[in-house]
Amino acid sequence: MTDKSSFPAWLAAQAADRAGRGLTRRLVHADREPLLDLAGNDYLGLARDPRVVAGAVAAAESYGAGAGASRLVSGTLSIHSELEQEMAAFTGFPSALAFSTGYHANLSVVQALADSDTLIVSDAHVHASLIDACRLARATVIVTPHNDVAAVARALAGRGQRRALVLAETIYSVLGDAAPVAELAGLVAASDAVLIADEAHALGVAGPGGRGLLAAQGLAGRPDVVATGTLSKSFGSQGGLVLGLPAVREQLVNRARPFIYDTGLAPAAAGAALAALRIIETDPELAGRVCRNAAILADAVGAAAPAGAVLSVSMPGPREALAAVQSAAEQGLRIGCFRPPSTPDGVSRLRLTAHAHHTDEQLTLAAKVLRLVVSAC
Numbered sequence: 001m002t003d004k005s006s007f008p009a010w011l012a013a014q015a016a017d018r019a020g021r022g023l024t025r026r027l028v029h030a031d032r033e034p035l036l037d038l039a040g041n042d043y044l045g046l047a048r049d050p051r052v053v054a055g056a057v058a059a060a061e062s063y064g065a066g067a068g069a070s071r072l073v074s075g076t077l078s079i080h081s082e083l084e085q086e087m088a089a090f091t092g093f094p095s096a097l098a099f100s101t102g103y104h105a106n107l108s109v110v111q112a113l114a115d116s117d118t119l120i121v122s123d124a125h126v127h128a129s130l131i132d133a134c135r136l137a138r139a140t141v142i143v144t145p146h147n148d149v150a151a152v153a154r155a156l157a158g159r160g161q162r163r164a165l166v167l168a169e170t171i172y173s174v175l176g177d178a179a180p181v182a183e184l185a186g187l188v189a190a191s192d193a194v195l196i197a198d199e200a201h202a203l204g205v206a207g208p209g210g211r212g213l214l215a216a217q218g219l220a221g222r223p224d225v226v227a228t229g230t231l232s233k234s235f236g237s238q239g240g241l242v243l244g245l246p247a248v249r250e251q252l253v254n255r256a257r258p259f260i261y262d263t264g265l266a267p268a269a270a271g272a273a274l275a276a277l278r279i280i281e282t283d284p285e286l287a288g289r290v291c292r293n294a295a296i297l298a299d300a301v302g303a304a305a306p307a308g309a310v311l312s313v314s315m316p317g318p319r320e321a322l323a324a325v326q327s328a329a330e331q332g333l334r335i336g337c338f339r340p341p342s343t344p345d346g347v348s349r350l351r352l353t354a355h356a357h358h359t360d361e362q363l364t365l366a367a368k369v370l371r372l373v374v375s376a377c
């Protein structure tokens with residue numbers, strides 16, 4: 001008889017429970033399944049752009065395959081400084097700090113800017129990295145309903161802590177909707193707080209020439225606004241960013257554990273991101289093309305055009321969502337499927353992403369398949 005307290009038996013019970021609820025996760029081998037991709041976050045198609053790949057190769061040849069140490073030991077390279085300066089200039093912030101992932105950037109900024117005398121007011125839909133960041137920060141946390149400005153105002157008004165941080169994504173990763181950043185910025189200004197806005201799904205896609213929603217609202221560079229970003233989506237590479245005052249950068253270098261105790265961003269990733277940034281700067285039409293293509297996909301699924309590249313279609317349940325993904329794949333389309341616990345509201349969804357490089361012919365096929373798949377649910 002199996003001992004149910006043994007480690008393998010516990011794992012098997014966990015797996016059986018997930019399977020019973022239709023919530024088993026699977027790794028997706030995109031290179032083995034050549035489908036039209038409406039699931040990934042390479043919004044501008046730059047991950048495979050020869051100029052971006054060449055940027056990665058040149059950086060690896062100049063600096064080596066890895067940074068070799070923490071940025072505070074011997075892992076800071078000229079390519080990191082170049083990337084940080086150009087990213088800051090592009091987004092309109094006075095300084096930037098690069099991280100090995102966007103996840104690390106979010107963990108770092110919250111942990112380093114909070115202490116036990118800080119209130120963190122976090123939107124209910126923020127990314128897992130910001131949720132984990134709150135846990136790391138050991139501050140008092142209030143989670144407010146999604147995009148509920150009045151609830152944020154109430155939380156700030158009742159605060160007993162010396163400092164306060166407000167956490168939001170400018171374009172939310174699962175639902176694809178925009179945050180009311182102007183209102184949130186008004187609240188933090190009125191209550192001596194700081195807005196930390198994750199631009200992961202906005203940079204490269206939204207705002208003037210892809211400079212993000214903070215730039216679009218004239219908030220980039222404000223002392224009480226700090227942005228985070230990732231190099232893994234529109235920039236087609238890997239890595240993360242925090243953008244803000246030089247004093248914020250200095251605080252992170254000195255206090256952010258996920259930065260201090262992590263090896264510096266790989267040179268190839270920095271070189272690729274720099275090349276991608278230069279392409280985005282010289283082709284400001286790229287962001288517009290994503291939005292145009294997103295509107296075509298939105299029309300096919302009967303949704304309003306999204307704020308950026310992400311479209312969300314709610315499904316009756318996880319099994320229906322998986323069946324829709326399977327059916328789309330059989331017709332040549334890869335679409336994303338988010339099920340609990342990866343959805344902030346517990347609703348299973350299809351997650352569709354628009355890409356600048358999709359041709360009209362590909363979009364026509366995608367729209368046809370999406371209409372069929374969504375109407376079958």
Ligand SMILES: Cc1ncc(COP(=O)(O)O)c(C=O)c1O
Nearest residue numbers: 101102103127173200230232239
């Ligand atoms: C909103 C948001 N923030 C942060 C991240 C983390 O970025 P990275 O993949 O670079 O670690 C993601 C990635 O999925 C994200 O969607």
